[in-house]
Amino acid sequence: MAGKGGSGFRSALTEVGEIAEFTDRFFRNAFHARFEWRELIRQCTVNGALTLPLVGVTAFIMGLVLTVQSRPTLARFGAESMLPAMVAISMVREIAPVITALICAGKIGSSMGAELGSMRVTEQIDAMEVSGTNPFRYLAVTRIWSTILMLPVLVVFADGISIWASWIGVNLRDTVSWELFYRQVFDSLEYSDLIPAFIKSFFFGLAIGVVGCYKGFTTKKGTEGVGRSAHSAVVTASLLIFILDLLVVQITDLLGFT
Amino acid sequence: MADPYPPGQPNAAAERVIRIQDLHLSFGSNHVIRGFSLDLHRGENVMVLGRSGSGKSVLIKCIVRLLRPDSGRIEVLGQDMLALDQDALDHLRVKIGFLFQSSALYDSMTVQENLEFPLRRHWIATTPGEADALVGEVLAAVGLSETRDLYPSELSGGMKRRIGLARTLILKPEIVLYDEPTTGLDPITGKEIVELILDLQRRYNTSSIIISHDLHVAKLAANRIAVLHGGRNYLEGTYEELRRSEDELMKRFFVFM
Numbered sequence: 054m055a056g057k058g059g060s061g062f063r064s065a066l067t068e069v070g071e072i073a074e075f076t077d078r079f080f081r082n083a084f085h086a087r088f089e090w091r092e093l094i095r096q097c098t099v100n101g102a103l104t105l106p107l108v109g110v111t112a113f114i115m116g117l118v119l120t121v122q123s124r125p126t127l128a129r130f131g132a133e134s135m136l137p138a139m140v141a142i143s144m145v146r147e148i149a150p151v152i153t154a155l156i157c158a159g160k161i162g163s164s165m166g167a168e169l170g171s172m173r174v175t176e177q178i179d180a181m182e183v184s185g186t187n188p189f190r191y192l193a194v195t196r197i198w199s200t201i202l203m204l205p206v207l208v209v210f211a212d213g214i215s216i217w218a219s220w221i222g223v224n225l226r227d228t229v230s231w232e233l234f235y236r237q238v239f240d241s242l243e244y245s246d247l248i249p250a251f252i253k254s255f256f257f258g259l260a261i262g263v264v265g266c267y268k269g270f271t272t273k274k275g276t277e278g279v280g281r282s283a284h285s286a287v288v289t290a291s292l293l294i295f296i297l298d299l300l301v302v303q304i305t306d307l308l309g310f311t
Numbered sequence: 312m313a314d315p316y317p318p319g320q321p322n323a324a325a326e327r328v329i330r331i332q333d334l335h336l337s338f339g340s341n342h343v344i345r346g347f348s349l350d351l352h353r354g355e356n357v358m359v360l361g362r363s364g365s366g367k368s369v370l371i372k373c374i375v376r377l378l379r380p381d382s383g384r385i386e387v388l389g390q391d392m393l394a395l396d397q398d399a400l401d402h403l404r405v406k407i408g409f410l411f412q413s414s415a416l417y418d419s420m421t422v423q424e425n426l427e428f429p430l431r432r433h434w435i436a437t438t439p440g441e442a443d444a445l446v447g448e449v450l451a452a453v454g455l456s457e458t459r460d461l462y463p464s465e466l467s468g469g470m471k472r473r474i475g476l477a478r479t480l481i482l483k484p485e486i487v488l489y490d491e492p493t494t495g496l497d498p499i500t501g502k503e504i505v506e507l508i509l510d511l512q513r514r515y516n517t518s519s520i521i522i523s524h525d526l527h528v529a530k531l532a533a534n535r536i537a538v539l540h541g542g543r544n545y546l547e548g549t550y551e552e553l554r555r556s557e558d559e560l561m562k563r564f565f566v567f568m
Binding site: 168171176181182183184186187191 | 372377397402403404405409413415418419429432433
């Protein structure tokens with residue numbers, strides 16, 4: 054048992070090292086003179102625009118549910134008027150970035166793991182390489198850039214949708230104009246709420262892209278391996294998102310963004 | 312057009328395009344290649360014959376540096392493959408075609424897009440018209456002009472192999488490496504593929520290394536056969552020389568011929 058646990062720990066550490074090496078390789082290739090703009094735009098469309106509906110629906114539900122469920126507690130303390138501010142700060146600072154990142158880890162991370170994994174086991178990546186195309190630059194760098202660039206966009210979109218849903222939630226019982234609600238939200242938000250959330254969404258994008266591509270590129274053992282790559286991309290990226298969230302909160306706290 | 316280099320006539324005087332010297336490669340404790348050497352001359356078809364699992368595919372993957380050998384030397388068109396940096400390697404790889412056993416077509420692209428992909432990557436065709444013409448030329452050469460808009464999943468095994476060959480040839484390589492070109496195909500389609508390989512070799516003036524255990528391919532296509540056994544050079548000769556060999560392994564190979 055101890056032997057199995059030891060080897061599991063060793064393989065987890067090896068994987069951490071390999072992901073760090075993969076990230077380093079990304080940064081060494083990320084600004085290469087011959088950049089794959091066309092593929093980047095395609096990936097931004099796939100990973101960004103086509104993820105908007107899913108993120109939008111989830112953000113709507115989160116905003117609405119948070120509002121409906123928080124209202125009785127706030128009402129008990131006579132603080133119902135704080136509802137827009139509370140929902141906005143919770144969503145902008147934490148819920149929207151983390152939930153959006155987890156959704157993207159599920160949708161984008163798994164699709165990258167499966168697509169690249171399938172290309173790996175059917176020798177398509179090798180075919181690309183022997184034809185003189187660098188598959189890392191063409192497939193991995195563009196995908197990782199797309200998640201880095203699209204995650205903040207998706208998070209801002211989720212922020213907007215969830216705040217709008219919160220206004221609908223408030224109006225289920227009361228009548229509050231959009232203008233008043235909007236003013237209350239923006240009066241409560243400060244740059245120190247927006248900046249850390251925006252910064253961490255870049256890191257979440259990096260984590261999703263790197264893990265998805267790493268899992269795809271290192272797929273082994275045929276179709277079974279493709280399935281394993283897809284689900285372990287989701288699990289690893291989700292775990293990384295929480296770890297990064299913890300780190301970014303600590304760092305931004307130290308920097309005074311509280 | 313006369314065959315510039317008919318089977319059974321080794322031509323050591325021709326320019327050497329590939330030189331492999333004392334190659335070694337292990338995967339953990341499994342020593343797959345244990346000191347293999349081979350020369351390929353311009354216009355020549357050399358077949359590397361060996362049993363399944365003897366390391367033939369590993370060998371050609373080393374030639375294009377998909378795998379890095381533990382030791383030894385690989386020279387391609389006068390350049391040391393193992394010493395090249397990534398950009399120089401990518402540049403040299405354009406001159407080496409590689410036909411995968413699985414054809415390895417990009418399954419999210421149509422046949423046309425599969426063939427255009429290497430052209431776009433290397434700025435060989437800068438306008439859609441140029442790309443179209445080049446794609447049309449290679450598709451006609453492999454006899455599949457009507458498949459432009461099909462996806463790989465809509466093609467048969469033999470058609471995939473032909474499209475794979477077309478994609479290999481579209482960059483006009485000087486050397487082509489074939490990994491089991493007839494494996495998994497029926498004998499008629501296999502023979503058609505070998506005839507196509509010979510036809511394209513004459514048309515595009517390529518030199519080839521063919522990896523196979525199929526003696527029909529050896530008989531039809533190989534000028535010279537190098538037998539890989541136990542990770543080393545076992546025997547070398549023409550098809551007829553090996554067929555007449557008294558060696559036990561060769562007798563077992565030729566038992567159905």
